[in-house]
Amino acid sequence: MNLVIVGHIDHGKSTLIGRLLFDTKSLPKEKLEEIEASCKALGKEMEFAYVVDALEEERKNEMTIDTTQTFFQTEKREYVIIDTPGHKEFIKNMITGSSYADVAILIVDVSEGMKEQTKRHAYILKLLGIGQVIVVINKMDKVNYEKGRFDKIKEEVLNFLETIGVTPLCVIPISAFKGDNVVTKSINMKWYDGKTLVKVLDELEEKKRREYYFRLPIQDVYEINGEKIAVGNIISGEVKRGDKVKIYPSDEDAAVLKILESNKEIEMVRYPKSVGIALDKQIKRGDILAKGERPVVVQKLEANIFCIDKIEEGQEYSFACVTQEVEAKVVEIKEKINPDTLERESGKSLGEGDVGRVVLEFQNPVVIEKFGNVVELGRFVLKKNAIIIAGGTIR
Amino acid sequence: MNYMDELEAKSIYIIREAYRTFKNKLAVLVSWGKDSITMLHLVKKAFFGNVPVPVVHIDTGYQMKEIYEFREKLTKEWNLNLIIAKNEEALKSGMGPDKGRLECCTALKTEALKQCIKQYGFRALLVAIRRDEHAIRAKERYFSRRTTDGEWLYHEQLPELWEHFQVKLDDTGMHLRVHPMLHWREIDIWRYIKRENIPVNPLYFAGARKEGYRYRSLGCEPCSAPIPSNAKTIDEIIKELETTNIAERAGRIQDKERSYMMQRLRALGYM
Numbered sequence: 001m002n003l004v005i006v007g008h009i010d011h012g013k014s015t016l017i018g019r020l021l022f023d024t025k026s027l028p029k030e031k032l033e034e035i036e037a038s039c040k041a042l043g044k045e046m047e048f049a050y051v052v053d054a055l056e057e058e059r060k061n062e063m064t065i066d067t068t069q070t071f072f073q074t075e076k077r078e079y080v081i082i083d084t085p086g087h088k089e090f091i092k093n094m095i096t097g098s099s100y101a102d103v104a105i106l107i108v109d110v111s112e113g114m115k116e117q118t119k120r121h122a123y124i125l126k127l128l129g130i131g132q133v134i135v136v137i138n139k140m141d142k143v144n145y146e147k148g149r150f151d152k153i154k155e156e157v158l159n160f161l162e163t164i165g166v167t168p169l170c171v172i173p174i175s176a177f178k179g180d181n182v183v184t185k186s187i188n189m190k191w192y193d194g195k196t197l198v199k200v201l202d203e204l205e206e207k208k209r210r211e212y213y214f215r216l217p218i219q220d221v222y223e224i225n226g227e228k229i230a231v232g233n234i235i236s237g238e239v240k241r242g243d244k245v246k247i248y249p250s251d252e253d254a255a256v257l258k259i260l261e262s263n264k265e266i267e268m269v270r271y272p273k274s275v276g277i278a279l280d281k282q283i284k285r286g287d288i289l290a291k292g293e294r295p296v297v298v299q300k301l302e303a304n305i306f307c308i309d310k311i312e313e314g315q316e317y318s319f320a321c322v323t324q325e326v327e328a329k330v331v332e333i334k335e336k337i338n339p340d341t342l343e344r345e346s347g348k349s350l351g352e353g354d355v356g357r358v359v360l361e362f363q364n365p366v367v368i369e370k371f372g373n374v375v376e377l378g379r380f381v382l383k384k385n386a387i388i389i390a391g392g393t394i395r
Numbered sequence: 396m397n398y399m400d401e402l403e404a405k406s407i408y409i410i411r412e413a414y415r416t417f418k419n420k421l422a423v424l425v426s427w428g429k430d431s432i433t434m435l436h437l438v439k440k441a442f443f444g445n446v447p448v449p450v451v452h453i454d455t456g457y458q459m460k461e462i463y464e465f466r467e468k469l470t471k472e473w474n475l476n477l478i479i480a481k482n483e484e485a486l487k488s489g490m491g492p493d494k495g496r497l498e499c500c501t502a503l504k505t506e507a508l509k510q511c512i513k514q515y516g517f518r519a520l521l522v523a524i525r526r527d528e529h530a531i532r533a534k535e536r537y538f539s540r541r542t543t544d545g546e547w548l549y550h551e552q553l554p555e556l557w558e559h560f561q562v563k564l565d566d567t568g569m570h571l572r573v574h575p576m577l578h579w580r581e582i583d584i585w586r587y588i589k590r591e592n593i594p595v596n597p598l599y600f601a602g603a604r605k606e607g608y609r610y611r612s613l614g615c616e617p618c619s620a621p622i623p624s625n626a627k628t629i630d631e632i633i634k635e636l637e638t639t640n641i642a643e644r645a646g647r648i649q650d651k652e653r654s655y656m657m658q659r660l661r662a663l664g665y666m
Contacts, residue, residue, distance in 0.1 A: 028642035031530075054530030055549065056655040066552060068533040069526050071580065092554040096536070099556045219408065220415050224443055231411060231441075233404050263444030272400050274407040276443060285415075308554050320559055381556050386563040388554050 002080045004101035006121035009086035011109040012138040014064050016176035017083050018048025023183035026072035052083040065090055067097025076202040086117050091353045092308040102207060103132040110137050113153050114160055120339040123355050126166050127306045129371050129393040133168045134200055141175040145188040163342055172197055212236040212373050213292030217322035218283055229260060229276040230283050235376045238270030248288045249297045249365040254281040286324045288367045295367045301360045309389035312349040321380040326366055332359040368394055399587055406575040407441045409537055413519055413573040416562045420518040422449045427465050428613040429595050430523040433584050434576055436593045446475055451511060454481045455503035457615040465596045480511035492617045505664045509545050512570055519571040522666050527580045531657045535574055543568030545664025581643050582636045589629045601625050612644050620646035
């Protein structure tokens with residue numbers, strides 16, 4: 001299961017990860033020794049954050065710069081945990097890291113409450129399509145483990161999340177530094193009768209991908225022994241030799257002549273495999289092969305996006321969804337949302353870290369799906385000069 | 396085995412994206428260890444039984460002899476277009492680990508690679524590093540730029556989102572490191588090797604050189620230490636990995652020597 005930890009700078013993300021690894025005995029002996037040596041050299045007490053903050057600059061400046069992944073396991077399952085930077089400057093690294101997650105842990109320092117990045121991250125999680133969110137209220141040791149302080153921040157967080165349409169699975173009082181309620185139940189917070197973070201994680205159900213109709217975005221076309229073989233990764237469903245399929249967005253009919261996997265011909269293949277396929281028609285990168293219910297084909301799209309770099313009304317960008325790439329004009333920025341105040345503003349541009357609602361017009365028709373039907377066709381990025389500057393999901 | 400299929404499909408997609416953009420200006424970097432051999436197997440799968448691009452082996456001159464033997468065997472069997480990158484000059488002037496490991500790795504690996512890239516004009520390299528190997532590698536992207544000097548600009552990495560990667564390069568001196576195996580863990584590699592019947596170097600098994608010892612990670616002869624183990628089959632290795640508390644690269648001396656050694660090496664263009 002892929003977890004991402006997000007939240008404002010210094011609220012304890014990296015320390016929480018270190019603590020999780022340490023308490024679940026997932027930290028290799030050498031790693032622990034290396035961290036202890038590094039701490040000693042920098043004149044500090046044990047810094048759990050060093051498990052993930054491995055760059056020299058990160059340790060010396062005591063902050064995470066880039067996203068990273070590490071692993072821990074419990075009796076129940078194996079976890080990938082993604083750390084992200086909390087500093088505003090590194091929002092693109094936070095977005096990169098979060099894009100791999102199934103579950104998010106939103107961390108809030110009890111003595112500070114929700115800050116700007118807490119809110120921004122929460123909003124971005126929603127737009128990235130991460131459905132399961134656990135809230136942890138950290139540094140309880142700093143406020144003497146008082147229930148009142150926890151309740152106050154808990155209410156603040158729940159109110160905010162409700163406004164942006166996020167329902168967290170639970171809210172847990174913890175101390176990553178001391179270890180309370182992360183893996184071990186806290187003896188300092190007898191007033192809390194909920195579960196520890198690890199118990200909540202272990203009890204999460206793996207979100208099953210929706211089984212949908214056959215969809216294969218074509219990635220490339222190779223010539224193998226004089227024959228044209230199209231390649232791509234199946235993102236949904238299955239296909240058999242002899243099947244009749246449709247090519248989108250052109251809406252043409254075609255028949256499957258051959259299916260190749262490695263150097264063998266096979267009869268049938270399904271998600272998540274990478275395949276080679278020969279049809280009785282020519283196809284190219286960006287075409288989507290489909291069976292069953294028609295996919296959605298549009299030339300205009302209204303969607304919520306998060307920005308890594310500036311998006312301006314009236315400008316053109318490259319819109320990419322699976323292997324499709326078309327020129328798209330931002331005909332209108334309908335709404336700019338300030339994650340901190342949740343105010344809806346009007347504007348002609350969206351800046352780094354902003355979220356907003358835009359109307360896009362495409363030069364050519366594009367195939368999409370609702371995010372709930374086929375994840376990959378339900379999300380897209382906008383690029384400028386081949387660099388990703390924004391992304392969104394289609395609801 | 397849906398999980399293995401997902402890992403495999405993602406890697407193949409990345410390999411195909413790299414090939415699409417760079418064609419034969421793309422090379423596969425292999426050390427003949429378990430990760431690069433797995434990656435080479437994936438390249439073969441991606442191109443339906445063929446490896447259409449050159450395969451580069453950085454030969455430090457200090458490799459274990461079993462590596463050279465394995466290289467000969469695989470090059471023939473898999474019909475590979477093999478290029479050997481070697482820093483002859485440095486070796487002639489006596490470079491070795493006794494000159495300092497940072498210096499040696501930089502001269503015999505990083506420099507050799509730089510020279511090779513220049514000579515052949517490679518614009519992208521498939522490299523089999525994984526996030527779980529080292530915390531510094533965990534900071535990587537699937538497609539990662541290197542400057543003309545081979546430097547890794549770790550503080551300026553571009554965003555990567557979902558299945559969208561930065562495949563374009565602007566400056567003609569830059570090259571791209573492509574890491575299709577980033578999301579694989581050590582145990583995933585072994586499980587896949589078992590499933591696909593991928594040939595591996597006998598050094599990984601106990602008794603290859605000395606009874607009661609095996610190599611968990613293969614580096615150069617002077618800088619790799621075996622670990623105590625009785626695992627003689629892939630199944631036994633997998634079992635061992637399921638319970639160990641020791642890091643994979645514990646026997647790799649260059650990882651330990653100086654603090655932030657790995658970061659320094661990588662900033663200079665190491666893998």
